Amino acid sequence: xxxxxxxxxxxxxxxxxxxxxxxxxxxxxxxxxxxxxxxxxxxxxxxxxxxxxxxxxxxxxxxxx
Amino acid sequence: xxxxxxxxxxxxxxxxxxxxxxxxxxxxxxxxxxxxxxxxxxxxxxxxxxxxxxxxxxxxxxxxxxxxxxxxxxxxxxxxxxxxxxxxxxxxxxxxxxxxxxxxxxxxxxxxxxxxxxxxxxxxxxxxxxxxxxxxxxxxxxxxxxxxxxxxxxxxxxxxxxxxxxxxxxxxxxxxxxxxxxxxxxxxxxxxxxxxxxxxxxxxxxxxxxxxxxxxxxxxxxxxxxxxxxxxxxxxxxxxxxxxxxxxxxxxxxx
Numbered sequence: 001x002x003x004x005x006x007x008x009x010x011x012x013x014x015x016x017x018x019x020x021x022x023x024x025x026x027x028x029x030x031x032x033x034x035x036x037x038x039x040x041x042x043x044x045x046x047x048x049x050x051x052x053x054x055x056x057x058x059x060x061x062x063x064x065x
Numbered sequence: 066x067x068x069x070x071x072x073x074x075x076x077x078x079x080x081x082x083x084x085x086x087x088x089x090x091x092x093x094x095x096x097x098x099x100x101x102x103x104x105x106x107x108x109x110x111x112x113x114x115x116x117x118x119x120x121x122x123x124x125x126x127x128x129x130x131x132x133x134x135x136x137x138x139x140x141x142x143x144x145x146x147x148x149x150x151x152x153x154x155x156x157x158x159x160x161x162x163x164x165x166x167x168x169x170x171x172x173x174x175x176x177x178x179x180x181x182x183x184x185x186x187x188x189x190x191x192x193x194x195x196x197x198x199x200x201x202x203x204x205x206x207x208x209x210x211x212x213x214x215x216x217x218x219x220x221x222x223x224x225x226x227x228x229x230x231x232x233x234x235x236x237x238x239x240x241x242x243x244x245x246x247x248x249x250x251x252x253x254x255x256x257x258x259x260x261x262x263x264x265x266x267x268x269x270x271x272x273x274x275x276x277x278x279x280x281x282x283x284x285x286x287x288x289x290x291x292x293x294x295x296x297x298x299x300x301x302x303x304x305x306x307x308x309x310x311x312x313x314x315x316x317x318x319x320x
Contacts, residue, residue: 014205014206015141015144017144017148018148018151018152019147019148019151022144022147022148022151023144025147026140026141026143026144026147026266027140027144029140029143029267029270030136030139030140030143030270030271030273030274033270033271033274033276034274034275037274037275037276038275042275042276042277043279045271045276046271046276046278046279046284049267049271049276050267050288050291050292053143053147053263053267053292054291054292054295056147057147057150057151057154057295057296057299058299060147060151061151061154061155061299061303
């Protein structure tokens with residue numbers, strides 16, 4: 001049981017690290033990209049994705065955890 | 066060509082940062098518990114990492130569809146890159162202590178010297194575990210970068226070359242100086258690697274969900290420039306807001 005929790009904690013630290021905002025934001029960027037492409041807005045997606053990435057980074061600095 | 070050069074440079078810099086951290090631990094073990102223990106721990110961790118890469122590398126390319134790989138790897142690289150960038154920005158803004166290899170080295174030495182040695186014969190298992198864990202955990206991030214870069218690019222050569230060059234360089238310098246490499250501009254390297262990983266994460270993640278980057282590989286350079294400029298802007302913003310906050314809080318009126 002302890003082994004499982006250690007294993008889970010290792011992967012949580014490895015992927016999520018210091019900021020949950022970045023983990024959720026990183027996934028959200030890809031999901032938003034998929035939705036925009038699906039809606040046929042390829043050109044807009046190329047501009048929107050980097051902007052959303054920077055907004056996520058700024059949000060993670062504002063909210064430490 | 067642009068993509069390959071960026072692949073090699075990113076793998077090299079990311080590996081160099083992680084290897085400097087691993088070297089600090091190995092040196093601390095070597096000086097306190099003996100070089101035999103430190104080097105066996107390091108070699109065992111290196112072998113374990115090689116097994117991870119050899120086992121996962123070819124199967125990633127063979128069994129996982131490229132599009133699925135791009136989505137998963139792109140997302141993970143994006144998260145990793147943003148984490149590196151966030152730490153570098155906080156350190157550059159003086160909101161987080163700079164990673165100090167000399168202080169970490171001193172702490173490790175103190176801790177290892179305080180622990181009683183235990184083991185059979187000349188093998189000190191305490192020192193072995195510290196050395197193994199240090200190299201394995203730091204190396205795992207490098208292995209992840211080498212694997213994901215190689216799998217996405219369809220060839221492992223450039224990322225392995227970058228990582229091996231970094232390991233050889235850091236190990237060589239470590240052998241020569243026998244001290245932690247505290248003069249390496251670690252935060253600058255972390256900043257650069259953060260920008261590069263975020264760039265590749267956006268590019269591959271985007272491709273995975275169907276984005277057709279109009280400028281091809283040149284997009285990588287544009288993304289890197291945009292992220293670097295944004296990161297510098299965020300450092301300036303954090304410095305300005307923390308300065309105005311400290312001016313608004315008169316000395317001695319701590320909340």
